[in-house]
Amino acid sequence: MTRLLIVSDAWHPQVNGVVRSLENVGNTLARRGYEVRYLTPEPFWTLPLPTYSEIRVPLPSLRVVQDMIADFAPDHIHIATEGPLGLAARTLCVTGELAFTTSYHTRFPEYLAARLPVPVEWSYGYLRWFHAAASATMVPTPSVLKHLRRRFFRHLAVWSRGVDLSAFSPGPKAMFAGLPGPHLLYVGRVAVEKNIEAFLELKHPGTKIVVGDGPERGALMHRFPDVVFTGQLTGAALRDAYRSADVFVFPSRTDTFGNVMLESMACGTPVAGYPVMGPIDVIGTGKGGALEDDLASAVKRALSIPRSEAISRAKEFTWEAAADQFARRLAPIRSRVGIAA
Structure with missing residues (x-):
C-alpha cells in the first residue's frame, strides 16, 4: 500500500x-x-x-x-x-x-x-x-x-x-421564499480580502444574502442592515442556500480557485463575478456564469443563464x-x- x-x-x-x-x-x-x-x-x-x-x-x-x-x-x-x-x-x-x-x-x-x-x-x-x-x-x-x-x-x-455531485445537486428553491427576489447569494469567509463590499454596494433589486463568518461580519452587518447575514451554514442547510438563490455572486479578485462557485453551479445557480484569476478558469467562456468588470452587469447577465447550463459546467470538474x-x-x-x- x-x-x-x-x-x-x-x-x-x-x-x-x-x-x-x-x-x-x-x-x-x-x-x-x-x-x-x-x-x-x-x-x-x-x-x-x-x-x-x-x-x-x-x-x-x-x-x-x-x-x-x-x-x-x-x-x-x-x-x-x-x-x-x-x-x-x-x-x-x-x-x-x-x-x-x-x-x-x-x-x-x-x-x-x-x-x-x-x-x-x-x-x-x-x-x-x-x-x-x-x-x-x-x-x-x-x-x-x-x-x-x-x-x-x-x-x-x-x-x-x-465538486461532489452526490451532495451538491439541484433541488427546491425554498430557503429564501419569504424574501423579495431575486435572491443574490455570497458564500465564504467574511473578510477584507474577499471584496464583499463590492457585492453589498450593488444597486440591484431583490435581497442580498451572505452565508459565512469572519472578522468583517459585525462591521458589515452594521453598514448594510438590509442584507441577510445567516452566519456559517453546512450540510443540508448550505445546499438549500445554494439551490434557493437566483445568482451566486463571487466578488473576490484574489482567490486562486473558488470551490464555492462549483458548489453553486452544481446546485443549478449561475455565478456572477469579475474576469480575474479563479473565476476565468471555473466559469470559462461563460457557460454557467457571467464575468464582467462591472459586477452589476455580470449579475444581470447571470440572471438570464439557464440553471441547466450551470449544472452542466459543474459536471466538468470531478474529484x-x-x-x-x-x-x-x-x-x-x-x-x-x-x-x-
Whole structure:
C-alpha cells in the first residue's frame, strides 16, 4: 500500500477551500488503495492569527514532526501550506534529502498586504524560496500557473478541484421564499480580502444574502442592515442556500480557485463575478456564469443563464480527475529530484 503524508497548517475547525480540497483528494486516493495520513495543527499548541482570530497558527516542535514522519514512513510527502508546520516539514525534508511536493492555494501576499503594511514582493520572495525546494508545486488553475511563472516560480503543475455531485445537486428553491427576489447569494469567509463590499454596494433589486463568518461580519452587518447575514451554514442547510438563490455572486479578485462557485453551479445557480484569476478558469467562456468588470452587469447577465447550463459546467470538474493530477505529480521521497536548499 502506498503511504501518503499530507502536511497542512490549515485544518478543522477551519472551513475553507484548502481543507475541503485536501480532504476530498485524500478520500479519493484512499478509495484507490492509498494510506493517507494528515499532519495538522491538532497535536500542537496554537495561537490566534493577528487580525484574524478565527484562524489559529500552530507552534510545532521540529522533533515531534520528525518523529511523526518517521513513525508513518511515507512513500510520498506533500506539504500543502507555507506556515510554521509546512516550514518544519520542509526543513526536515531538505536536511534529510527527502523529495516532496507542495501546493499553492492562497494569494497570501495580497491577503497580508490588505491587512498589514508588508510589501507584496517580500511575501512572494518567501514563497518562491519555500516552493523552490519541491519537486513540483501544484497550483489550482492555468491562470495561477502563468501568474507564478511571471514571478519566477519553478516546477509548476496544475492540480484542479472538483465538486461532489452526490451532495451538491439541484433541488427546491425554498430557503429564501419569504424574501423579495431575486435572491443574490455570497458564500465564504467574511473578510477584507474577499471584496464583499463590492457585492453589498450593488444597486440591484431583490435581497442580498451572505452565508459565512469572519472578522468583517459585525462591521458589515452594521453598514448594510438590509442584507441577510445567516452566519456559517453546512450540510443540508448550505445546499438549500445554494439551490434557493437566483445568482451566486463571487466578488473576490484574489482567490486562486473558488470551490464555492462549483458548489453553486452544481446546485443549478449561475455565478456572477469579475474576469480575474479563479473565476476565468471555473466559469470559462461563460457557460454557467457571467464575468464582467462591472459586477452589476455580470449579475444581470447571470440572471438570464439557464440553471441547466450551470449544472452542466459543474459536471466538468470531478474529484476523480483532480486526484489523477495530484497523484501524477507525487515524488518518491528517496528521489533527489527537486531537492534544493
